[in-house]
């Protein structure tokens with residue numbers, strides 16, 4: 001406080017309430033907050049920078065939180081104090097211009113290595129005198145508070161910055177703003193916190209602390225210079241970002257969406273084929289850009305498609321049991337020695353779902369010549385003809401019984417969009433986890449924005465594809481202009497986790513989503529040292545106890561930042577029951593929406609795509625594929641390895657892999 005008083009003395013006289021805000025602020029919120037106060041006010045910059053756990057704010061002290069609002073009449077202002085005569089009311093100034101110096105002071109601030117704070121996350125806040133009526137409303141880029149409601153701005157259950165991080169960001173910004181005073185209450189943060197992002201000395205052990213404490217790590221607070229370029233860059237047409245796990249592809253996409261939303265009043269769409277991530281990312285977007293987040297729609301592809309059809313009065317549902325029956329009866333009619341001997345039944349279902357229908361093939365001539373990328377069972381022309389006959393029978397059954405499968409759900413909107421383009425049009429569409437999105441769906445999304453600049457952004461990592469089959473994305477009719485952007489620093493996984501996952505990655509070529517060579521995890525730059533991997537092997541009957549003991553050894557705090565991941569739904573049910581019976585609080589990963597539930601999330605690896613946890617427990621239960629054709633076995637092995645890679649790279653600090661072996665009794669390796 002003495003330092004604040006000393007600093008205030010150097011400031012030009014200003015109305016009492018405006019002097020009061022920083023001191024009240026520091027009295028109420030000493031822990032972790034830093035204030036940067038300008039020695040001289042200038043019309044083109046904000047009044048200060050407040051940097052603390054809730055983020056970075058550029059407050060504007062204003063006479064009127066909302067010009068023209070009755071709530072902000074002069075009678076409401078204590079002592080009739082208002083804006084200084086030399087300046088126009090701040091809210092009348094261009095918020096983006098005022099925020100710019102703050103963003104520049106923070107943007108790309110060198111911290112350690114290639115990391116930096118994302119200046120664009122600084123929020124411009126208008127703070128009015130007490131009772132002036134600002135309650136956290138947002139108008140455009142500006143958030144409105146008054147002296148008394150400031151609480152709502154700075155109190156947060158989801159800190160964006162650790163205290164040590166806030167201190168580091170503030171110090172860096174102070175170096176950039178030499179005409180500002182840095183004010184903080186001195187405190188010793190070292191006993192309670194470490195900052196693995198910034199301090200190489202404290203970094204060893206920090207990852208473990210992060211795991212054990214379950215500390216919240218803000219997904220969106222940091223961007224390195226390469227990522228900042230990708231956020232700011234203008235794409236002349238459809239663009240793509242690829243890179244290994246944890247390199248910030250999604251974070252970049254979220255920042256881009258926030259930036260675009262702030263600059264226009266259009267609607268934007270973020271979608272992916274997995275159900276949970278859109279809800280989780282929506283929360284991140286709300287923290288990143290609360291004033292515009294409602295214009296960014298986060299929705300799974302299935303839900304979006306169903307929504308469009310329902311809006312058009314053509315609701316379609318997929319009755320999976322009926323779909324299975326349609327395929328089973330087609331198989332009974334068309335299975336031949338040839339097909340049956342080659343591979344099991346479900347292989348052909350995938351062939352139809354992903355290679356034929358998912359790719360939008362409509363004639364045998366197309367199927368006959370198509371490169372079945374990622375499918376390891378080679379087919380002669382005659383065999384393809386057999387598959388085509390099976391497909392036609394399946395289609396006949398669907399039509400006959402009035403049943404729709406997932407791909408039909410995609411084909412219908414194509415017709416709808418052709419008939420009448422969606423009223424709620426989007427100016428930009430981001431598709432995450434692209435390698436797993438069927439071609440038909442990608443075409444549909446492309447159709448929403450066509451080739452307009454900054455319209456379509458495809459994000460993904462070929463190495464993490466969990467569904468079989470694939471195609472060069474250029475087959476979707478989306479123009480490929482130059483190379484895609486590749487990120488290569490893994491900020492999520494601690495070194496030990498990466499070391500483990502790298503051993504899994506020799507599996508397949510990795511491309512940049514358009515067939516050119518991409519970057520595999522083995523080539524990623526490691527940002528965090530430390531981490532821990534435990535491997536358990538044992539018999540099926542000992543597995544549950546092994547898993548429960550391991551889960552119990554990691555305390556689960558209120559963030560519930562822990563997941564148990566299995567391969568199949570049946571295994572997931574078992575993985576749910578075992579800890580639940582032992583008294584561990586569990587919840588379904590399918591229901592996870594990013595809220596802090598204090599429960600261990602249990603689900604399939606597929607459902608975990610795009611998410612991350614402090615600790616991950618991976619169950620490897622199913623043993624071997626006996627008696628399968630080599631091609632099928634190879635394809636399954638590749639898929640299994642990719643799933644293992646995806647599961648392992650969901651873990652930031654701690655990974656446990658439990659594998660059931662033929663032998664009896666648990667052991668450790």
Ligand SMILES: Nc1ncnc2c1ncn2[C@@H]1O[C@H](COP(=O)(O)OP(=O)(O)OP(=O)(O)O)[C@@H](O)[C@H]1O
Pocket residue numbers: 115116197217218219220221222223224227243244245246247248249250251252460461464490491492609610611612649
């Ligand atoms: N520049 C950075 N500095 C610090 N942390 C970062 C940075 N960029 C990303 N991160 C963090 O790395 C983690 C992974 O980011 P993100 O989920 O965007 O990666 P991704 O490439 O989409 O991963 P995946 O393909 O595995 O889903 C997040 O916790 C994010 O906050």
